[in-house]
Structure formats: C-alpha cells, structure tokens
Amino acid sequence: MNTSALIVMLSTIFLVTGMTLYFFGKVLTTPPRPEPDSYLDNDDEPDRQPAPKNR
Amino acid sequence: MSANKESWGSRMGLILAMAGNAVGLGNFLRFPVQAVQNGGGAFIIPYLVCFLVMGIPLLWIEWSMGRFGGKSGHHSTPFIVDTMGKSRLWKYIGVFGIWTNIAVASYYCYLESWTMSYVFHSVIGTFSGLDQEGVSNFFNEYVSLGISTLGIPYEPIFFFVLCLLLNTWILSQGLASGVERVAKIGMPLLILFGAFLAYKGFTITAGENGAINDSSVGLNFLWTPNFDQLWSPSVWLAAAGQIFFTLSVGMGTVQCYASYVRSKDDIALNAMSAGWMNEFVEVVLGGAILIPISIGYLGIDRVTELVQHGGLGLAFRTMPYLFYQWGDVLGAVAGVMWFGLLFFAGITSSLAMGTPWIGFLQDEFNWKRKPAAWSFGIFVLVLGMPTVLFFEYGVFDEYDYWAGTVSLVVFALFESILFAWIFGMNKGWREIISGSDIKVPGIYRFIIKFVTPLLLLWVFLGSLFTPKGGDWAAAFSGSWELDDSSIIKKIMNSGLKEQLAAATDAAQIEHLQDTMFFVNASRILLLLVWLGLALLVYMAYKKRVREGRI
Numbered sequence: 001m002n003t004s005a006l007i008v009m010l011s012t013i014f015l016v017t018g019m020t021l022y023f024f025g026k027v028l029t030t031p032p033r034p035e036p037d038s039y040l041d042n043d044d045e046p047d048r049q050p051a052p053k054n055r
Numbered sequence: 056m057s058a059n060k061e062s063w064g065s066r067m068g069l070i071l072a073m074a075g076n077a078v079g080l081g082n083f084l085r086f087p088v089q090a091v092q093n094g095g096g097a098f099i100i101p102y103l104v105c106f107l108v109m110g111i112p113l114l115w116i117e118w119s120m121g122r123f124g125g126k127s128g129h130h131s132t133p134f135i136v137d138t139m140g141k142s143r144l145w146k147y148i149g150v151f152g153i154w155t156n157i158a159v160a161s162y163y164c165y166l167e168s169w170t171m172s173y174v175f176h177s178v179i180g181t182f183s184g185l186d187q188e189g190v191s192n193f194f195n196e197y198v199s200l201g202i203s204t205l206g207i208p209y210e211p212i213f214f215f216v217l218c219l220l221l222n223t224w225i226l227s228q229g230l231a232s233g234v235e236r237v238a239k240i241g242m243p244l245l246i247l248f249g250a251f252l253a254y255k256g257f258t259i260t261a262g263e264n265g266a267i268n269d270s271s272v273g274l275n276f277l278w279t280p281n282f283d284q285l286w287s288p289s290v291w292l293a294a295a296g297q298i299f300f301t302l303s304v305g306m307g308t309v310q311c312y313a314s315y316v317r318s319k320d321d322i323a324l325n326a327m328s329a330g331w332m333n334e335f336v337e338v339v340l341g342g343a344i345l346i347p348i349s350i351g352y353l354g355i356d357r358v359t360e361l362v363q364h365g366g367l368g369l370a371f372r373t374m375p376y377l378f379y380q381w382g383d384v385l386g387a388v389a390g391v392m393w394f395g396l397l398f399f400a401g402i403t404s405s406l407a408m409g410t411p412w413i414g415f416l417q418d419e420f421n422w423k424r425k426p427a428a429w430s431f432g433i434f435v436l437v438l439g440m441p442t443v444l445f446f447e448y449g450v451f452d453e454y455d456y457w458a459g460t461v462s463l464v465v466f467a468l469f470e471s472i473l474f475a476w477i478f479g480m481n482k483g484w485r486e487i488i489s490g491s492d493i494k495v496p497g498i499y500r501f502i503i504k505f506v507t508p509l510l511l512l513w514v515f516l517g518s519l520f521t522p523k524g525g526d527w528a529a530a531f532s533g534s535w536e537l538d539d540s541s542i543i544k545k546i547m548n549s550g551l552k553e554q555l556a557a558a559t560d561a562a563q564i565e566h567l568q569d570t571m572f573f574v575n576a577s578r579i580l581l582l583l584v585w586l587g588l589a590l591l592v593y594m595a596y597k598k599r600v601r602e603g604r605i
Contacts, residue, residue: 001271005278008096012103013339020335023328027070030324030492038317040231041065 059130059417061424063315064231066325072230072238073312073329074336075403077303078245080166082337082400084366086297087346090277091362093293094284099338101285101294105510106334109295112499112507113304113467114330116474118322119486121313130314130414132307133592136470139478146596147589148473151466152307153415154585156408157431158458159306160222161439162451163408165211167401168218169197169371170394172210177390182375183383191372198446215443216436222402223432226409227425230315234406241399242332248392248399249336253343255381255389259351265380266351273350276358277342289525292517295510300459301337302330305467308407311414323491336400344393345369352377370397409435419595438584441577448566448573457581461542464518468511475504518542548574 034050063069090098124135132152136145181204182190196202203210225233259270284290349358349369361369374393379386409431416422442451474483488495521541522530537543539550555567599605
C-alpha cells in the first residue's frame, strides 16, 4: 500500500476501534445503579436492592 | 392507561439492540461506495467530522427525547415531541417517526429477504459453477419474479413473507425476549462473520485463486486521500448523508428504544457505545470487504464501473461469484457468512422499525403486544408488496428516496430545532447529562444549539437544490441549474421525462411510461399512509382529551 493510504487507513482503524473499546470498557466497568433500574435481568440480585427507608 | 409495561433485559442488551438498529446493510454496501466516489481516504475526514458534530449530537438528542417521553408513558415520536413543544402541531411532525419506519420496513424487509434467500442458495450451492454473468442473471431473474431455482412458485414473495413472519414473530415476543435476544445473538455473529471476510479482504494475493490484484490495490483505491475533493461541498454533503443513514437517526427508532430507559439511568454513555460500535462495523469491517475483494478479482476499472450503480449490485450480482474463486467449500462458507452478516445487519434494523408502531398502539389504543406486532406485519406486507411486484418499475427506489432519505433529513431537522430552541437548551442539556456515566463535553451545548441544526439545514437545502453534476462552484457563480437528483427535479420526474423524450424503442417507451405511472402511484400511496397515520394521531389526541389525560 502507498504510505498516505496506509496512514489514513491505520489511523482511522485505530481511532474507531480504540473509541469503541473505550466506551464498551466504560459500560462494563461502571457499577450498576440500585433497583429499580431500567433492566429486568438483575432485578433479583440481593446486593442491588434499594436500602430500606429509615422510620 | 397504556398497556405498555415493557423493559429492556440488560444494559448491554439495550446497547447491542441500539447498535443493531444503526448497523444495517448500508454499513457494508453504501459506506465503501460513498468513500470511493468522494475522495477515497479523504472522505473519512468530513465523515468523522460530521459524526462528531452531527451524528453524536443527534444520538444524544434522540436518546434524551426518548427517555424524556418515556417518563410520561410515551413510546413513539408523535406524543414524545408533543410533550416537548407547546404547539399542537408538533405531534404531526412526530408522525414521521412512525411513517418512516413502516415505509422503510416495507422495502427493507424485501431486501432483507434477498439476504435470507441468498444464504439458503449459498448452502445448497446454487452459485457453484456459475460464471459472473450467470450470478448476475440469477439476480435479474430473481427480482423480476422469473424462474424459481428451488421449485417454489414466486420464490421472492415466499422469502419476503417468510422474512416478514420472522420479524413479526420476534417483535411479538417483546423487547427483552424478542428484539434484545436477537441483537445479543446477531451482533456478535455479524462481527465474527465480518472479521473473517475482512481477513480474506486483507490477504488476497495476485495470481492465487484467479485474483488479478493484491489486497493492497483495493485498499489503496479506497484509502488513498484525494485532498482536492476535501473542499467540495458535494463530498461534505455525501459524508453528512452517510452519517444519517448509518446511525438511523431521524427515524424515531432511537427515541422509541430509549423511552424504556428510566430517568435516573444513563443515556450519554449508552449512546456513545452504540454509536461508536456502528462506526467500527462500518469503517473497520465495511471498509475491508466489498471493495478490496471485488478489486482483487475484477480490477479497478470494472469496479469503478460497477460502483456507479451502488453497492447493491456488487453485493448480490458479483460477490457470490467471487467467493467461489476460493473453492466450492470456502465459497459456500463465505457466501453464508456474507449474506448471513447482511441478514443480521438487516433484521436488527427492521425489528427496530416495528417498535414505534407497536409502542404507539399500546400507548394510545391499549393494544396488547402480540396483536400490535401482527398488525405491523400485515401493514408492511400490504405496503411492501408493490416493491416486490413492481421492483423493475422503480417502486423500491421511490420508497427508499422519500421514506429512507428525504424523510430522515426533514424529521432530524425539526427535532434538532425542537430540542435546542423550543424545548430549550437548558432543559435539553439537563436531560442529556442526567444520570450520565460519562462527562459530556460542554462544547456540545454549543454544537447542539447552533452547529447541528445549521448543518442539517444545509443538508436539506443541498438536497433540495442540488446543482447540476454537484458543481457548487458553477452554482455559486450564477448558473444554478438543478441536478436531476435534487428533490425539486425528483418531484417533477425530470430524469424520467428526459429518458422518455430520448427513447426511440417502442418497448422502452412503454416501460418508461409504466415506470412513470408506478413512481407517481407509489408517492400517492406513501402520502395516503402518512395522512392515515396523522388521522390516527388525531384520534389518539381526542381520546386523551376525553380521558382527561391532556
């Protein structure tokens, strides 16, 4: 490949792949919010239930 | 009360569904062709700039509009936009968010059914032993409802109905059990298939398996920057247009999916994850398959000629033949992967197109999910049949132009003005950053308020008054002759009339006259559907007033 094409292609691929991985990593490492949240699958996890209100 | 009590299963499922909504056939077929036609590697600069100043802002606008509407129990755009603006007319602008989806689904499901059929034909080896002309003729026969190779009468209609039944059944299963489950299976498989084909695209060697060029020739063709083109408004217009189609913004699907997110949950990071995933599929995978493989086997001149007719022809008329250059087994495997990848790209988008209509019926007329989903299937079947039966008369292209192109720009322009200027940037900004898991750069407050609406206005006006041959320099110097592709000339059927005036062959004249009839009939049909939907929105509004909900 010629140099200019290689530079444009590689920089684009690295930028786009890097940003995709960064944001996915961020989603995976961000702790979920306590219930009730928008998602059904984690509704029954005991450690994610809202704290009981003080009387 | 709304019968709509649905939720997403997981955050990752929502992101994959939203990415699946954005990733469509255009990622693999439209992007590389646009890049080649608009300066090769230099196209990526306006493309990424448009993604940053138009794509990302529109994603945030639509996600936050959806979540905002969802708080009041609205899951389709008519009443989402109604809650944001004081004028009662806004809900009729919101009709575009249902109409576009139904009209696009009508031809998109047909396209999707081709991929389903071609997967099947790849498995049974239909393309094995055919030369390039044979593969091309197979496609021509297929879309003209010609001889069925499987012995099934009207094979394209069979696959269209099958595809529609599959879509409808998945939609009837609900968000978490239907749409999200398909996205969780489809998106990883799409990336896997794409990675395999991209690997093949990167490793073609001249002289092996009939290849006439190394991969580098195709990659050079696609990525070598032509910086002269960078100053052409046509290139910027093409880049902005591509960002639209690729992100599925201006359709109403993003708002619908986001309306099931609670107000305390993040949308800013979700939008970025789904948006960048779409870019990865488009730029990294989409850029490595179609052009490098076709140039490897056909050469630059032939491919340059083929891309003038768009990516669709390359995908269906050429690729099956090229795959068989790798041998019967690998040819069949690559065929399954290529058309399987396109099928997953298609179905994750067509499912998204069903959800606004279903949400509307659930919210406004208390329909249950299943009948609402089946009503979508029937609606799309009736509206889609003309695209199947009269494909050769331009019905498919007409739907694509008005619903899949013009409507997106019009609706996005209205929603960006509504969000930034009528709902107000202060409230809008609060909606975007509320519950956010990332820090949204403050510059976007300015971009959303000024840059995005202006850019959208420019895209709209540029499409309305496209100068002849895209020659903006000549247009600005005083001779602004409209191109046949401009919206105005399109409405006047100028291109068709010119062809008709130049035609001498009786059969060709008859075909063009029929085309003119079907083109006009398609427009009337689409207009009637829009008016019908607007009437439903009016009835829903009256019902709300009666019930004291407004």
